[in-house]
Amino acid sequence: MPGVWIFAERNDLALELLTVAGGLASQTGVKVTAIVPDQGDQADRCIAGGADEIVLLSPLGEDMSLAAWIPVIAAEAKGADPDILLIAATARGKDFAARLAARLDTGLCSNCTALHREGDGTIVMERLAYGGTAVDRVSCSTRPVMATIPPRTFAPAPADTGRSGEIRKLPLPPSTPVRVIARKTKDRSSQDITEAKTVICVGRGMEKEEDINIARQLAELVGGEVGCTRPISEELHWLPDDLCIGLSGVQVKPDLYVGLGVSGQIQHVTGIRGVRVICAVNKDENAPIFQAADLGIIGDLREVMPRLIEELKKATGR
Amino acid sequence: MPNIIACCKWVIDEAYIRKGPAGALDFSTVDYKISDYDRNAIEEAVCLKGLHGGSVTVLTAGAPEAAKGVKDALSRGAEQAFFAGDPSFNQLESSQTAAILGEIIRSRIPYDLVICGEGSSDQYAQQVGPRLAENLGIPCISYVQKLTIGEDGRILAERRVEEGVEVVEAPLPVLVTVLPEINTPRIPGVRDTLTASKKPVVAIKKEELPPVGAARLQTMGMTATRMERNCEKFAATPEEVARFVGALQKLGVIS
Ligand SMILES: Cc1cc2nc3c(=O)[nH]c(=O)nc-3n(C[C@H](O)[C@H](O)[C@H](O)COP(=O)(O)OP(=O)(O)OC[C@H]3O[C@@H](n4cnc5c(N)ncnc54)[C@H](O)[C@@H]3O)c2cc1C
Numbered sequence: 001m002p003g004v005w006i007f008a009e010r011n012d013l014a015l016e017l018l019t020v021a022g023g024l025a026s027q028t029g030v031k032v033t034a035i036v037p038d039q040g041d042q043a044d045r046c047i048a049g050g051a052d053e054i055v056l057l058s059p060l061g062e063d064m065s066l067a068a069w070i071p072v073i074a075a076e077a078k079g080a081d082p083d084i085l086l087i088a089a090t091a092r093g094k095d096f097a098a099r100l101a102a103r104l105d106t107g108l109c110s111n112c113t114a115l116h117r118e119g120d121g122t123i124v125m126e127r128l129a130y131g132g133t134a135v136d137r138v139s140c141s142t143r144p145v146m147a148t149i150p151p152r153t154f155a156p157a158p159a160d161t162g163r164s165g166e167i168r169k170l171p172l173p174p175s176t177p178v179r180v181i182a183r184k185t186k187d188r189s190s191q192d193i194t195e196a197k198t199v200i201c202v203g204r205g206m207e208k209e210e211d212i213n214i215a216r217q218l219a220e221l222v223g224g225e226v227g228c229t230r231p232i233s234e235e236l237h238w239l240p241d242d243l244c245i246g247l248s249g250v251q252v253k254p255d256l257y258v259g260l261g262v263s264g265q266i267q268h269v270t271g272i273r274g275v276r277v278i279c280a281v282n283k284d285e286n287a288p289i290f291q292a293a294d295l296g297i298i299g300d301l302r303e304v305m306p307r308l309i310e311e312l313k314k315a316t317g318r
Numbered sequence: 319m320p321n322i323i324a325c326c327k328w329v330i331d332e333a334y335i336r337k338g339p340a341g342a343l344d345f346s347t348v349d350y351k352i353s354d355y356d357r358n359a360i361e362e363a364v365c366l367k368g369l370h371g372g373s374v375t376v377l378t379a380g381a382p383e384a385a386k387g388v389k390d391a392l393s394r395g396a397e398q399a400f401f402a403g404d405p406s407f408n409q410l411e412s413s414q415t416a417a418i419l420g421e422i423i424r425s426r427i428p429y430d431l432v433i434c435g436e437g438s439s440d441q442y443a444q445q446v447g448p449r450l451a452e453n454l455g456i457p458c459i460s461y462v463q464k465l466t467i468g469e470d471g472r473i474l475a476e477r478r479v480e481e482g483v484e485v486v487e488a489p490l491p492v493l494v495t496v497l498p499e500i501n502t503p504r505i506p507g508v509r510d511t512l513t514a515s516k517k518p519v520v521a522i523k524k525e526e527l528p529p530v531g532a533a534r535l536q537t538m539g540m541t542a543t544r545m546e547r548n549c550e551k552f553a554a555t556p557e558e559v560a561r562f563v564g565a566l567q568k569l570g571v572i573s
Binding site for chain 2: 090091110130133141177178185198222230235237255265293297300308
């Protein structure tokens with residue numbers, strides 16, 4: 001049965017997928033099915049966001065992982081044969097999507113950032129390749145066409161409370177050999193850098209963890225937030241991972257980005273492409289970040305930072 | 319004592335790709351490397367062997383030139399390699415890679431644990447690990463930042479998810495995909511490189527494998543991403559820093 005399906009583990013992400021799904025479904029006059037966890041008013045919100053059918057996943061036991069649903073959803077998809085299946089690209093979602101694609105023996109466009117239907121009906125999907133050096137446009141010749149879509153790629157679908165839809169519940173899946181024995185919530189940054197007007201980015205050129213305070217001071221002075229490169233959040237654990245900017249982190253689009261001790265590898269630069277003015281401080285004049293920057297200071301952070309802060313204080317009168 | 323397989327991919331080093339006119343990509347001067355996070359996969363396998371004994375086999379499928387990568391992988395502490403090399407294996411799509419690796423593992427390599435990198439440096443599709451687990455019919459634990467094998471032969475893994483960490487446990491055999499923070503890959507020395515050339519490599523010909531299915535995704539076109547920037551440079555002197563701040567003011571990005 002033709003149709004566009006979406007699956008997201010969180011409601012905000014389901015609404016983002018519904019924006020795309022609604023557009024694609026209306027072109028061919030098919031229904032939108034949303035597969036979502038049975039939590040609060042998820043079903044009503046997805047219907048208001050454009051879903052015609054809601055498939056609810058009952059809450060799993062504490063020790064069960066989301067992956068337990070894979071065989072159940074694979075069976076549903078085999079039975080209903082949808083045209084398109086979009087999945088929110090969270091860590092669990094990406095794992096889920098790849099395994100589902102294997103079971104359905106179909107293609108999956110990972111971290112898809114744009115998709116549209118061509119005149120002949122082909123769905124063309126865009127994704128980055130070579131760390132962000134290139135955009136790869138792909139199509140899929142098998143059914144369903146699958147893609148994972150990173151959070152915040154699309155705006156959430158607006159709510160139309162007048163809509164109605166069908167709701168059904170799936171039976172609980174059997175338990176799996178993988179048991180979740182603990183869930184630890186890590187500190188999240190309180191700020192959302194994707195919305196910031198200015199981002200000060202800390203790179204591995206920062207000598208020690210305390211030096212992040214200098215970045216914070218700079219951020220305060222210009223009214224911005226602090227972000228970082230992947231080694232800072234992941235190897236050194238100096239900042240939470242939701243502040244990591246780039247291919248495997250978030251995309252930022254502030255008016256001003258200042259990279260401090262950031263080398264500017266393509267995987268990072270990919271996350272700052274939409275910035276209005278890119279600045280960098282780096283002691284290596286051949287660092288790739290200077291090619292990606294509008295303004296760059298060549299120098300040692302220890303020397304540059306006090307001067308920069310002093311000059312900014314003068315300029316901003318703070 | 320676990321038999322561990324570490325999968326790795328020989329990829330174009332993206333730092334050498336040049337951008338030509340009109341979005342063209344110029345691969346004429348590229349060099350190759352073992353995909354970054356596959357080095358973490360090999361390192362993890364070798365560390366676990368250090369703790370528990372057993373064996374480490376590296377497995378790769380790719381163009382015949384990937385033989386260089388096989389040697390590189392062996393210099394990182396694995397004791398043997400399985401290599402499916404063929405010109406047609408040059409740009410495999412995730413579903414094809416998983417099918418080839420799965421076939422080789424099932425038919426030729428006894429194993430308890432398969433380790434893959436989280437995603438490859440070239441495509442970063444993050445699919446081969448999970449698809450391979452499905453192909454082998456074993457559990458998959460992806461995005462792992464810490465891995466332990468218990469005395470009871472069960473695996474304990476910390477996987478990174480959006481809200482924090484999920485600690486999971488599973489009986490072997492299991493496939494895991496690892497994040498770069500799980501370890502720091504060793505840098506092979508001259509001796510490691512020399513001993514690597516003496517280690518056994520099982521070469522598998524395309525004809526020895528069942529036919530590889532068509533790619534499930536087709537690339538219709540690839541375009542270089544553009545980054546047109548001013549690239550104006552300043553020195554670190556007080557005067558230059560003041561001029562830098564002046565430039566920011568002119569651009570209206572500080573107030
Ligand atoms: C598949 C994949 C995905 C990835 N995803 C991401 C991602 O999403 N985000 C990300 O950031 N990275 C990502 N990476 C990693 C990326 O390739 C780089 O390794 C990383 O961005 C480098 O971080 P860095 O600039 O902080 O560190 P480095 O590359 O180590 O650079 C440090 C810089 O600081 C400079 N420096 C040192 N000391 C000083 C000083 N005293 N004063 C001034 N300058 C100094 C040095 O000259 C150098 O340029 C990914 C990699 C892969 C393979």
